[in-house]
Amino acid sequence: MMKLEGALYPWRFRIVLGLLTLMVGAISWRIVDLHVIDHDFLKAHGDARSVRHIPIPAHRGLITDRNGEPLAVSTPVTTLWTNPKDLMGARDQWPQIAQSLGLDPKAFAQRIEQNANREFMYLMRGLTPEQGQAVLGNKLPGVYGIEEFRRFYPAGEVTAHVVGFTDVDDRGREGVELSFEEWLAGVPGKRQVLKDRRGRLIKDVQVARNAKPGKTLALSIDxxxxxxxxxxxxxxxxxxxxxxxxxxxxxxxxxxxxxxxxxxxxxxNNRRNLQPAAMRNRAMIxxxxxxxxxxxxxxxxxxxxxxxxxxxxxxxxxxxxxxxxxxxxxxxxxxxxxxxxxxxxxxxxxxxxxxxxxxxxxxxxxxxxxxxxxxxxxxxxxxxxxxxxxxxxxxxxxxxxxxxxxxxxxxxxxxxxxxxxxxxxxxxxxxxxxxxxxxxxxxxxxxxxxxxxxxxxxxxxxxxxxxxxxxxxxxxxxxxxxxxxxxxxxxxxxxxxxxxxxxxxxxxxxxxxxxxxxxxxxxxxxxxxxxxxxxxxxxxxxxxxxxxxxxxxxxxxxxxxxxxxxxxxxxxxxxxx
Missing domain, CATH: 3.40.710.10 (DD-peptidase/beta-lactamase superfamily)
Structure with a gap:
């Protein structure tokens, strides 16, 4: 009768058995470590796949004349955006989305196709909250909203050269809006949310950092x-x-x-037909x-x-x-x-x-x-x-x-x-x-x-x-x-x-x-x-x-x-x- 190889070499069997025992022990220890001691590791990786931080917009500081009359105020607006990659698989929804936004269907389809490889594209910016909610209320697939602020100038053309204006991203571009940008600009906050793999909001978790509004600026102008x-x-x-x-x-x-x-x-407030010569503050330029x-x-x-x-x-x-x-x-x-x-x-x-x-x-x-x-x-x-x-x-x-x-x-x-x-x-x-x-x-x-x-x-x-x-x-x-x-x-x-x-x-x-x-x-x-x-x-x-x-x-x-x-x-x- 032939002897088993393990019986001929008992030390080899013991080594293999010991290695297997060590491996099982290491794996067991790692499991305990991740779930009990170092549980932040798994939490961090889980959060990286689902937790997102959405910016909380901060409105710019108020600009007033010397007597407190408002010359520049920030009003809330809604900006609509989409993920073109998601929309590429839902062509049948394009006409409905374009109609809700008041856009030409052909031009809308062309924009989506041109940005097919991107994950973000603005659909429409600067809508009033009512207009934005009217579109978002239709729960169109792939259409999302962002809260922003837009500048409004009550005195209009009367103080245009002094106060100036901001761009579409609410940054100062002319006049006092530009020269006092650091004073007027607020600091955006952060809101922590949970999203699924398609980017859809699941849960609003908490405010990670509050937004800080810009400071008020009182001009010498009467x-x-x-x-x-x-x-x-x-x-x-x-x-x-x-x-x-x-x-x-x-x-x-x-x-x-x-x-x-x-x-x-x-x-x-309306710069669509603005002539460059009209923008010059001639008193200073x-x-x-x-x-x-x-x-x-x-x-x-x-x-x-x-x-x-x-x-x-x-x-x-x-x-x-x-x-x-x-x-x-x-x-x-x-x-x-x-x-x-x-x-x-x-x-x-x-x-x-x-x-x-x-x-x-x-x-x-x-x-x-x-x-x-x-x-x-x-x-x-x-x-x-x-x-x-x-x-x-x-x-x-x-x-x-x-x-x-x-x-x-x-x-x-x-x-x-x-x-x-x-x-x-x-x-x-x-x-x-x-x-x-x-x-x-x-x-x-x-x-x-x-x-x-x-x-x-x-x-x-x-x-x-x-x-x-x-x-x-x-x-x-x-x-x-x-x-x-x-x-x-x-x-x-x-x-x-x-x-x-x-x-x-x-x-x-x-x-x-x-x-x-x-x-x-x-x-x-x-x-x-x-x-x-x-x-x-x-x-x-x-x-x-x-x-x-x-x-x-x-x-x-x-x-x-x-x-x-x-x-x-x-x-x-x-x-x-």
Whole structure:
């Protein structure tokens, strides 16, 4: 009888048996370990196949004007999406889905086929919750909804250039929406859910992380003044057949931008037919030669030098001045062959301003303009804002000195010009500009001596109120100060100026006795009644300044006396305030 092989080699049998026992023991231990000790391992792998995190949208912060009026709010919307891979096996459902969405069946089928290899495709975005629920209520196969937020702008085109807008993903793309993106944008949350292998929701488990909404932003804009500026600027463009325009109002004491209107404008709530030119915030982006509106700044440099006083005389006859091959001319006939400094401003004499500039030098005028912020960054951080150019020469020749003194050879923006006038109105103290509401008046820096600034305030009041002054800028019941300007438009792509193309300007502040607001009006290429700043822009200044001073409850400083009222009544004239 043959012996078994295991009996011949008992040690081999024991080794195999021991190995099998160890394997069974290891497997048993692993089972116990996974189910009792290290149970998170199996849970993690199970969750990876069924647990999903759905983002919880966070709405952007509210944007308001200085008084709490909403300028940008977030409203809930529904976005519909699908998985094209799932829909490829349900072609018979395509016509029903397209009909429910109001889409063309052929175009819908073509989109599905083009995205057949993808697992996600938007069907329709930005539906109202009611519209979205109407579609989702049909329980169409492969159609799912996402909760999102969309921006709505209550003031529409009135504040479009300031507030800006967001894109389809609710990210800031223009204006304040872009410059304050980090402040306004919220932080999305997460919701934990269970889904099957087809992506269908089985159970809403919990909120893993709450959404954090964006912060509220209070702008410096006063919506009442913004509406007023928008209306009068729009009317001015129609009346004068102008191409574009800007109007900016700044609080003299705080540096807050109270209104910033531009034309043409656009509706941020409906941008389907938006023209790129309408999107430009011209008050901050368009640069131009300011013309005679900088003569008060040049005059400030003369007074600051100590070489000139308001009563000093300058000969301006015969109204022209030859510098080599360059001729300086006065646009209008002056009231006499000799003018004092106030008379030079009233008559806007280029010849008189040039002679003063020759005496004090171009460097002195450059320094004063630079100190007042011309050609400098405003610090507002507005997207696309231009700095312009304030030239500085190693050697100031007469032609360069003269042209700078009466507003040519430099390029600035409307916001820079209004800041300069606000500084003059604030007794020479420059306060930083702000697009957000300021609760504490900033310190500011004294960039022009106080006595010089006060002298200029009186001189500019005469520019408006003198017999030959810019009477169209006058405001009943108030003393106001300002200066008109007319500048030729530089050619684009070639040297020189465009023929018959002008910018009409007016810059000023009021009330003169205690200035509160500064304003600049720029009208681009007026083509009907004329193009001089005193004719085109001054009336806009007068109307907006009158409305602004009343809306801000600023006490009138130019009411008629009892004797004047009695005389007006006797002559049959009503005392209009």
């Amino acid at each position: 919506l009442r003044l913004q509406y007023l500026a928008h209306r009068e600027l729009r009317n001015a463009l129609v009346e004068n057949g102008a191409k574009a325009g800007s109007l900016v109002i700044v609080d003299v004491k705080t540096g807050e931008v109270l209104a910033m209107a531009n034309q043409p404008t656009y509706n941020p 368009d640069v131009f030669e300011p013309g005679s509106t900088v003569k008060p700044i040049s005059m400030s440099a003369a007074l600051q030098s100590g070489r000139w006083k308001p009563e000093n005389k300058v000969e301006v006859y015969p109204g022209s001045l030859q510098i080599g091959r360059y001729t300086i001319k006065d646009v209008s006939r002056t009231e006499g062959p000799v003018l004092d400094l106030t008379g030079i401003l009233i008559n806007s004499s280029n010849v008189g301003m040039s002679k003063i500039a020759f005496d004090i030098g171009g460097e002195a005028i450059y320094d004063t303009m630079r100190n007042l912020g011309l050609g400098q960054d405003t610090g507002l951080g507005f997207p696309g804002e231009r700095v312009g150019n304030l030239p500085n020469h190693r050697e100031w020749r007469k032609a360069e000195t003269a042209t700078l003194s009466y507003g040519y050879g430099l390029s600035i923006t409307a916001i820079q010009l209004v800041h300069a006038y606000a500084t003059l109105a604030n007794n020479g103290k420059a306060v930083p500009l702000s697009m957000t509401r300021v609760d504490t008046i900033p310190e500011g820096a004294q960039v022009i001596p106080e006595d010089v600034a006060r002298t200029m305030q009186g001189m500019l009041q005469q520019v408006v109120e003198a017999p030959r002054g810019v009477f169209r800028a006058q405001v009943p019941g108030y003393h106001v100060s300002g200066k008109s300007g007319t500048a030729r438009k530089a050619s684009v792509g070639t040297k020189g100026y465009t023929q018959n193309a002008y910018r009409s300007l007016f810059a000023g502040f009021g009330p003169s006795s205690n200035p509160r607001i500064a304003m600049v009006v720029v009208i681009d290429e007026p083509s009907k009644a004329g193009y001089f700043g005193g004719l085109v822009s001054a009336p806009v200044f007068g109307k907006v300044m009158a409305g602004a001073l009343r809306l801000m409850n600023i006490v009138p400083d130019n009411l008629p006396t009892e004797e004047q009222q009695t005389a007006n009544a006797a002559n049959g004239k009503g005392g209009r305030i």
